[in-house]
Amino acid sequence: MVDQPGAGVYPEYWEADVVLRDGGTAHLRPISPEDAEALQAFHTSQSETSIYMRFFSFKPRLSSKELRRFTEVDHKDRVAFVITIGGEIMGVGRYDRLGDPTEAEVAFNISDVQQGRGIGSILLEHLAAAARENGIRRFTAEVLPENRKMLRVFADAGYELARKFDDGVVSVEFNIDPTEKSLAVMESREHRAEARSVRDLLAPSSIAVVGASRRWGAVGHQLLDHILEGGFTGAVYAVNPEAFELAGMKSFARIAEVPGPVQLAIIAVPYEEVPKVVDECGAAGVKGLVVATAGYAEDGEQGLRRQKDLVRRARSYGMRVIGPESLGIVNTNPDVSLNASMAPKLPRRGGLGLFTQSAAIGISVYAAASRRGLGLSSFLSAGNRADVSGNDVMQFWEDDPDTSAVGLYLESIGNPRKFSRLARRLSRSKPVIVAKSDVTGLRLPPGHVVRTTLAPAAALDAMMRQAGVIAVETIEQLMDVAQIVSSQPLPKGPALAVYSNSAALGKVVADNAAPQGLVVDRIVTDVDLDAGMSAARDQMRRSLTQNLSDDAVHAVVAAMVPSRSLTMEVIAGILAECAAEAGKPVVAAFTGVLDASVQLDGLLTPGGASGPSLPCFSSAGTAVAALAAVVRYAKWLDRDQGMVVEPTGCDREGTREHIERLLSSVTGEQLVHLDAGEAAALLSRYGIQVVPSAVFESDDEAVAAAERLGWPVVLKTTDPALRHRLDLGGVRLDIEDADSLRRNIAQMRRVLEPYGSSAIEVQAMVPVGQACTFRAIEDPLLGPVVSFGLAGDAVNLLDDWAHRVPPLYAADLHDFIRTPRASLKLFGYQGLPAVDVAALEDLGARLVRLKDEHPEIALVEFNPVLAGARGVKILAAEVWIGNAAQRTDSARRAMLG
Structure with a gap:
């Protein structure tokens, strides 16, 4: 818990790193007396127009008295924030409490070269939060009519403004308590900024691999090789001071020597060299970093300090960080074609976006998706997730036309409330599958630096259900669901047709479906797949088409055993075509296949890359469980959630x-x-x-309380372990008069004496x-x-x-x-x-x-x-x-x- 700030006490918890409108980052903190020189430099760099807009007159320099007044604040009646990039002040916002203790005057000054990046709106949000904390409920401001940008900051904030024009100045007043509109505005700005920052990371115009190596198998060598082999469409640069040529291209000793601008730097150098590289990247104008280097928070206290320094250093230059210990990033859009990861080749293009945390889990998730033939839109391994998180990536996926479903493997959660808000919004348009273990939120894996929960374990699960998340426990379950939602339409209800060439298997599947919340409408087992290839194919197609066309059927589970006439590929082709024609989901389970070389779990596209796909499973139970999870999601999606209850x-x-x-x-x-x-x-x-109830010492006090509360009354011990235990004598009910009350008090004291509890209260009897x-x-x-x-x-x-x-x-x-x-x-x-x-x-x-x-x-x-x-x-x-x-x-x- 954090103490409230007092006069003169620097409120360190007000400090924050923020994402700007264009996706860059900056640091926001309360101003301090040590900022006097930097504030003067900021002021003198401003144009005459900006100075005039702020002070209503031109002053080339601030006086010593003004510098003291602006930098020496009490963080209560007078609060000021600065936003810095690279240690330089880029914006200042302040408030001063007026005569009315609930009202303050607010003012801003934004660097000429930084205007248009949303700095003013961020300063206003943080000033309003600080003011509310200090008991202020209303802001006023005086703005010159020609200062349209500042008037726009106030108008677009979502508050209800009152304006008046007097003596050449526009006076603005507004209540700063959060409103539905102001919160919506903040969330919209946050969404655009964070989505833009991730987009710039996943679709950079140019990449430099710092630590590229000639040594085969080295991380830097593999990353550079995979980027080039993947056909990245932007410029690629190799940076290594000890090599003149790498992968058939010129190598540069330092990133400053690279002839063109670099948007994304992939860092694969020893951790002791990372700080220098980050500084060089910041000086060169790099926008984002992927840090593959290990040796950070997973390496104890010393590693944790290195990790915090990495993030602080990168953000001070406006850069975002993926990692450290990141497996890398992937974007299969042909306009980007980026494989900056440890995977040997660019995966198949598809609609599934994947996010993972630690590198080991990232490898497992990536391998599982590849093994099942799932096409990806993008993949991001956050490693230790020191900066870029699943919340950031969800912001990007919401707007990404290439992504139709998303999967996240979460070993820890940094901001669950924000996750819930974003996931609920994203789930309205795209399925969100989250794999987490039973101890997610309760214990932290190595390298993860977030809080843990004291709430019951079921609370986190409940939060995800509220948000429409499809929650699973393992990577394999994530892929089970992903291969359905990425290839099939959502079911319009729970009614299921079980389709099988084995009556016994069909019955088993139906029995398994009911406990999962599915309603088995019919079991179809009358198809003879051993009647010859042509006849079996035609009969199967007719039967499937007939059952899928029935409005009473919302989905089909086809549980098939090997047939002499039709191969698994042919059966899968018929199932996929019929599903596509009907616009209903079909999942297949092929059981009894003895050939170990046949891949049974995965997404099959029998007709080729342009044809419909079919999610296949080796176990009918797994198929049913995955489909049931999708049905529950579809039900949540179709349900009117109503409004927030107030x-x-x-x-x-x-x-x-x-x-x-x-x-x-x-x-x-x-x-x-x-x-x-x-x-x-x-x-x-x-x-x-x-x-109401009343504790008493004497019988007369008890009677008086009963008269006041109204008869009949109840007697209860105040002992929390006994106060609800009628069987142990902790409660006596329906006492109707004073004599009965006195008798019950005496009896109750005797009964409770062995428990060492004698304090008793009286309360009115309720129905x-x-x-x-x-x-x-x-x-x-x-x-x-x-x-x-x-x-x-x-x-x-x-x-x-x-x-x-x-x-x-x-x-x-x-x-x-x-x-x-x-x-x-x-x-x-x-x-x-x-x-x-x-x-x-x-x-x-x-x-x-x-x-x-x-x-x-x-x-x-x-x-x-x-x-x-x-x-x-x-x-x-x-x-x-x-x-x-x-x-x-x-x-x-x-x-x-």
Whole structure:
């Protein structure tokens, strides 16, 4: 957790690397007194027009007094950010709090040579985030009418502007709380910038291989050879100070000697030489780096320091980094034809985009795709993923016309909330397949430097399901699904026709399909494939066409055993042609093939490169499982997700002030437990009501509390382990008068004495209902995680929880309450009355919004919540608050690392 900045305390966590509009990078940080000389240099390099626009008059130099005022800020009432490239200031943005403590005046100055790169909008986002943190809610600015660029920055930010013209100056005012429009604008700018940065890496106009080598088998030798053999369409340069000629081309000692501009540098030198090479690349104007060199974060603390220095050094020049320890990149578009990887040849062109992390996994994924004949659009191995991540590549794939489906193998996740947002958007147009292990997010592989999660393992899986991701566990499962979505149309429903030349096999496949959520409409086993080649071919085609043309059939699984009349290739050709004609997915499983040389798992194109393809499997069970995953994705895609649920009556600003007051004397990572009254007061600001209770010392206090709360009442111990245990004497129900209350108090104290617990509270009796529980935490990796289950053994012993990560759409909220296996008890199970599920959904929505908007709330637990036929009642609420760690998905653009 991070302390809030105080006056004069440098807020280091405000520093950020950012991606500019054109895909380059820059560093943003708070200004400091040491910047005086650099600020003066920035000022004197500006044109007279720019100076006049900023200061409303021309001043060739800033005075000593002005330099002190501009660089000596308190980071609270006066905040200033600078954006630097190569250590030089390229833009300055600042705010000064006005007489109204909730209002500040904002001003900007952008370098003449850097205008048009989106620096002003990035400065505004970060200033607004800092201002909100310091209790400011409104910005004002005075702008000369002719300063159209700055007026455009304000107008395009997505805020509601109020303008007025007075005395030759345009005055602008706007509320800086994030709005749906301002967040959409930020996400759109972020998307364009990050997509552009990856596009420039995957489709460079020129490449230099630094560390190219004559030695066969050396990394530099292979990379240069593969780029040339792959037919890269741009200029290629070899850089090696010890060689005059490499691969039949002139070699250069340093990148500065290369005669033409270099957009992408492939670095394959020992790690001790990398810093010098990065500096030389930055000085030469290189836009991006692929670092194949190992010896970084996977090599302990010293390697981690080298990795951080690599990224910091590259970004200071505006360069992005793939790696280190990257396997390389591939782009099969014939206009690029780039194989800057360790793979010996450019893969077949296709619609699948692949992203991997560590080099070893990258090799495995690449080999699996190649072995199955899957065509790729692009491939990126991020290695240690110090900079360019799966999130960046998804931004690129969303706009890439060559990519129709994407696959990612994730060993760790740096920014899951952003991943969820991007994956949900990308999944609306292209299938997103993610392979991850059971410990992804829980443990880090060597070389990965991100946070880990404390949330239940199922929370990450739930987040992916919300986003429409097709989640799998292994590389092979990723390829199983990929070969279907990259070659077949999506099924329009779950109805399946099982097609086989074996009745026994067809029955087995059908039995396997039902538990996967598929509906077996028919089993077709009446085709005689041993009736002679011509007759068998015609009969199979007629049967397939007839079944595929039926609207009741959405997909076909063809499970075939070897035939004497038709070869596997002929059968595959018929299946592929019929599928293409019908516009429905068909998958094939060829079982019983004894010839080990026959490749059974993969994408077959029986009619040649221009013909339709067929996904084939050696196991019918594997085929069914892969198709079922695609059916679930198609169902998610076809479902109306609704809007983000935002219940009314939620006092966000009042809650923020309430929490700030409670935390005013709290420092560091200390957590504060709110007493019942304070917790109820805080929750009520979001329309969450807790049934009141009262702790007492004497019997007379208990009677007085019961009179105040209303009879009948309940007695409960305050011991968290016993307060819900009627069987252990921790609860006594339906006490109707004072005499009965006194007797029950005495009996309860005797029963609880062996447990060492004597504190008791009294609470009004509420109508009976189904006991449920809600829990919400602030996780260091996932951010807010909200959980729901049915109280008691379901969650305590069986771990029967539903987990969700905000924001929740209407469909997410609907599924949230219905996901626990025990949720059947909410809908009239075994004759019990159904509960008010709408009220449970409303409570869940309010808790989700509360937790999403206030990360200072570290933990909330409602246990039990009694759900009755009309409404729900919260009988106990636990709330813990603390200084929130800065979320990586806040309303400002920033790169990790």
